[in-house]
Amino acid sequence: MVADVDFWLTQFLNGLQLSMLLFLLSIGLTIIFGLMHFVNLAHGALYMVGAYAGVSAAAALGNFWAALLIAPIAVMLVGIFLYAAIIRHMRRAGPMNQVLVTFGLIFVIVDLVRIVWGDIALGMAQPAILSGPAEFLGVVYPAYRLFIIAVGLIVMAALSLVLSRTQIGAMVRAGVENDAMAACLGINVERLFFAVFCVGCALAGLAGAIAAPVFSATPSMATDILIPTLIVVVIGGLGSLRGAIAGSLIVGFIQTFGAVVMPEFASVLVYVLLAAVLIVKPAGLLPARS
Amino acid sequence: MKKYVCAALGACASIALMAHAAAAETKVGLLLPKSGNYAALGQEIDDGFVMALEEAGMADDFTLVREDSEAKPPVGVAKARKLVLQDEVDAMVGIVSSAVLGAVRDFVDGSKVPLIVANAGNDAATGASCSKYIVRVSFSNGQVNRPMGSWMAEQGIKKVYTLAPDYAAGHQMIDAFTESFTAAGGEIVGSEYTPFGKTQDFGPYLTTAKAASPDAIFVFYAGGEAISFVKQYDSFGIKKDIPLYGSGFLTSPLYVKAEGPAAIGVKTSLHYVPTLDTPENKAFVAAFKAKFDRPPSEYAVQGYDAARVLVEAVKAGANDRESIAEGLTKVSYTGPRGPLTIDPATNNVVQNIYIYETVADGDALTQKIIGTVPEVRDPANGCSLK
Amino acid sequence: MFHQTPLKTFTVAAVIAALALYAILGGYFPREIVIEIALLAILAVSLDFVAGYGGMVSLCHGAIYGIGAYAFAGMTAIGGYDTVTATLVALAAAAAFGLFVGAVAANITGIFFIMATLAFGQMAYVVVFESRALGGDDGLSGIARYDLSAIGIDMNDSLQFALFCLAVVVIAYAAAAYVLRSTFGRTLSGIHSNEDRMRALGLTAWRHKAVAFSFSSMLAGAAGILAAQHTQFVSPELLVWTVSGEVLIVVILGGLGTLAGPIAGAALLVLLKHKIGAYTEHWHLVIGLFLVAAVMAGGRGVYGQIEYWLRQRAGRRADA
Structure with missing residues (x-):
């Protein structure tokens, strides 16, 4: 194998980049679950909508940065609609019904996307400033991927700050720990959930728009991304920011280095890991509730 | 008088029969994915197929029955059986996924219904597990x-x-x-x-x-x-x-x-590049663009040629499952992708392979052909049709 | 707790009779649809057995179904064994896999259990997909069907095969109902409602759950055996997690924890799919809206909703 520092540094960046994308997706899913015990399988479909919204916005405005702003807002609006029409009424319907309803939503959203944008995968141009390779720590690495890593780290830092330092953050943490108690303390848990849900949707949309220039937008991305995201959430432990961070890093790096070191097992490694974690720690590595 | 009426009636009846024979006589089952990851390819093939029938002026001579294979083997088998046993089609066309082709192979071979493969490239389909009834006009891997x-x-x-x-x-x-x-x-x-x-x-x-x-x-x-x-x-x-x-x-x-x-x-x-500089291809590309407002892909050509070989076989007199299967292997013409024949040894298509470079053409991209390998024929690979 | 109520008996009998009639009177394609429904119904009964009565919602029943199909296919097409041996081996293979998953995942609950079963299912999928001996993603063909000519059944006739599959649905249902009514089944329901209490009573809960999961897997394996004979071709797609997802949809749609409901759910989903599919390529959209509407309407599943109405009416009559 290659014993070259540049090689491993590049692979490290590859792993980090994948982890950051997974993080943007899983953080919304995990906090929504942690706060309201709501299993939203349609989260991956929102990611797909984000990618398509980004592609269309970029094509219409000719500006990548505008697309990056519009896509999360568009997905948030979709999320608000879903919340008002369906999810609000499903809060106490039990996990099985939530699974069924959000599964149905995947079907609906994917087919609507097919009707609007067609079956053929659509590409999105990278902004000129980020296209092509850049120098980083002495290795040549695609500038756009460095940008993904940066966005992931910024969101991570911002969420950590909000959750640990602000009043809203404290309310969210209280809600995750014990929602009934939080409600007794005068926190409007429902409104809190709505706000968190919107942020989660926006982050899924952001992830979609950021991913589109690298992966292109396809109708199959809704289900393709669902399982890896669920794995991240479950490995990390439901409901915690630290869990989502740990889960994304573990899955991102296992996938990247699995592909390098033992490619023939690359597709099964992450499942082996998932099974192993659940057998040893049935509630994930860093669950929000002890 | 009585005799006269009988003769007239007989003539009418035979005219009616002939008219019937000319119109909507061949029933074709189109087995393509219409949902799922391969839906876009299914649409391209379908479009090419329909265009060739219209171009030949024989759209009315074929009844089409469309089924969605979802590119899933069990669904493909169920739909193939439906086309053959219930709709009683004379021929089947389509199959995008090699897994579906593998799944329907034994059934097609056993029921002796000709199948024109319009995409799936599995080598074995015209190799070790080839069949007299499976003709491939697309390509092999x-x-x-x-x-x-x-x-x-x-x-x-x-x-x-x-x-x-x-x-x-x-x-x-x-x-x-x-x-x-x-x-x-x-x-x-x-x-x-x-x-x-x-x-x-x-x-x-x-x-x-x-x-x-x-x-x-x-x-x-x-x-x-x-x-x-x-x-x-x-x-x-x-x-x-x-x-x-x-x-x-x-x-x-x-x-x-x-x-x-x-x-x-x-x-x-x-096996096909839309910028091929031949009169056949230029006419094809222009017609396709006029009808669908986009350039044809290799998948559209595969659909087009699937219909074209069928049309040629029917024109040559094939009218039932057995004669269509027989007739398909004798078809030979120069189409959009150049000379096209069916190899009687494997039932796979013999065609040119083009090597092309994708180049910029103003803001758009186009294909520049930089090499042609003429009439590429697959080895028999364990197939013994002839 | 499971009770074989008259409503359950009536539902199963009515659905099976309607399907049999549909197969007998319909043409070729209705028979294909009936077979598809029957296979899905067996899977749904097997999943409802563990999910509805044992609280173990599995996302690997598709993989177990595939294991049954592949074991049967491998034994007949590669090994050249007779169909009886192949059936026994396939049932044993499915049951063994189920026992393993059930034992290892017994202490995992809720969504974590779903994810753990997903992981094991996907591992099985990758192993089959990568296995050159089993044909990899090309699949395996040349699978034999049962030879029942001795009792006058021609399995190569689509109608007789469809009726045979319906008979297996009834057998699977009866087997599941029998086990649920036994002491074992009552204990399983006990674990589902309060595992700690059952442990306090001195029960080894994990062992009980593993055996239940193994039994359910055996039923799923039986569906796989029929699937292999139906298409006479197996491919790794059988094991993919979306198959398990579809089974789960059927169970919830029919009514989780009703055992009879899932059979009706299977018929409903497959018929809906084909009827809508005849009109539009976007049948997923309609099915999706239907699922959403079905949950919003009450979320008891089709059978559960009927049971609920009847109970309410009975209640009103009692009040009056």
Whole structure:
């Protein structure tokens, strides 16, 4: 194998980049679950909508940065609609019904996307400033991927700050720990959930728009991304920011280095890991509730 | 008087019979994916098929029954059985996925209904498990890639790294390339198969491939994976040191728009390129663009030729399952992709393979043909039809 | 707790009779649809057995179904064994896999259990997909059907095969109902409602759950055996997690924890799919809206909703 520092540094960046994308997706899913015990399988479909919204916005405005702003807002609006029409009424319907309803939503959203944008995968141009390779720590690495890593780290830092330092953050943490108690303390848990849900949707949309220039937008991305995201959430432990961070890093790096070191097992490694974690720690590595 | 009426009635009846024979006599089942990941290909093939029937002025002579295979083997088998046993079609056309082709093979062979394969490229379908009733007008995985191996060696490329998805088609494409490339004196310095349908991030593989420092990289990817791969290849900045070669599906006209400038300079081999400079192709491209407002892809041509061979066979007098199966193998004409015949030894198509480079044409991208390997014929591969 | 109520008996009998009639009177394609429904119904009964009565919602029943199909296919097409041996081996293979998953995942609950079963299912999928001996993603063909000519049944006739599959649905239902009514089944329901209490009573809960999961897997394996004979071709797609997802949809749609409901759910989903599919390529959209509407309407599943109405009416009559 290659014993070259540049090689491993590049692979490290590859792993980090994948982890950051997974993080943007899983953080919304995990906090929504942690706060309201709501299993939203349609989260991956929102990611797909984000990618398509980004592609269309970029094509219409000719500006990548505008697309990056519009896509999360568009997905948030979709999320608000879903919340008002369906999810609000499903809060106490039990996990099985939530699974069924959000599964149905995947079907609906994917087919609507097919009707609007067609079956053929659509590409999105990278902004000129980020296209092509850049120098980083002495290795040549695609500038756009460095940008993904940066966005992931910024969101991570911002969420950590909000959750640990602000009043809203404290309310969210209280809600995750014990929602009934939080409600007794005068926190409007429902409104809190709505706000968190919107942020989660926006982050899924952001992830979609950021991913589109690298992966292109396809109708199959809704289900393709669902399982890896669920794995991240479950490995990390439901409901915690630290869990989502740990889960994304573990899955991102296992996938990247699995592909390098033992490619023939690359597709099964992450499942082996998932099974192993659940057998040893049935509630994930860093669950929000002890 | 009585005699006269009888004769008149008889004449009427026979005219009616003849009219019936000319109109809507051949029933064709179109078995294509209409939902799922392959829906776009199914649509292209369908469009090409319909266009050829209209062009021949015989759209009324064929009754079409469309079924969605969903590109899933069990669904494909159920729908094939439905077409044959319930709709009693005279011929079936379609099949995008090789897995579906493998699943319906025994049934088609047993029920003796001709099947014109319009995409699925599994080598074995016209090799070890070939059938008298299965005729392929699209391509075989080996056929598209074998010529590229010798061609690249001729260009002075010595060391190649290969990448493809880890499933049967990926292995067959790479194997055919490897075989002819090494036979011509080339060396494969490394090879990797990426998990099929699960790989979106090619970064780790590209980094490893680059580290093997080959002269060139040869890959097979199609659909969404092709778009991701080409764009990521470009973003890693490897292209200027290590040029990208591949199976022509990589830069298919269907996807090249989404790939954008990243596809410029990629050299690939395929059985059809829309910029082919022949009168047949120019007429075809113009007609297709006029009807569908987009350039035809290789998939559209496959649909077109599937209809064309069927039309030719029917014109030559075939009118039932057995005679259509017989007639299909005798068809030969020069179409959009050049001379096309069916090899009676395997029932696979014999056709030119074109090597083309994707180049910039103003803001758009187009294909420049840089090599033609004429009349590529697959070896029998264990098939013994003749 | 499971009770074989008259409503359950009536539902199963009515659905099976209607399907049999549909197969007998319909043409070729209705028979294909009936077979598809029957296979899905067996899977749904087997999943409802563990999910509805044992609280173990599995996302690997598709993989177990595939294991049954592949074991049967491998034994007949590669090994050249007779169909009886192949059936026994396939049932044993499915049951053994189920026992393993059930034992290892017994202490995992809720969504974590779903994810753990997903992981094991996907591992099985990858192993089959990568296995050159089993044909990899090319699949395996040349699978024999049962030879029942001795009792006058021609399995190569689509109608007789469809009726045979319906008979297996009834057998699977009866087997599941029998086990649920036994002491074992009552204990399983006890574990589902309060595992700690059952442990306090001195029960080894994990062992009980593993055996239940193994039994359910055996039923799923039986569906796989029929699937292999039906298409006479197996491919790794059988094991993919979306198959398990579809079974789960059927169970919830029919009514989780009703055992009879899932059979009706299977018929409903498959018929809906084909009827809508005849009109539009976008049948997923309609099915999706239907699922959403079905849950919003009450979320008891089709059978559960009927049971609920009847109970309410009975209640009103009692009040009056």
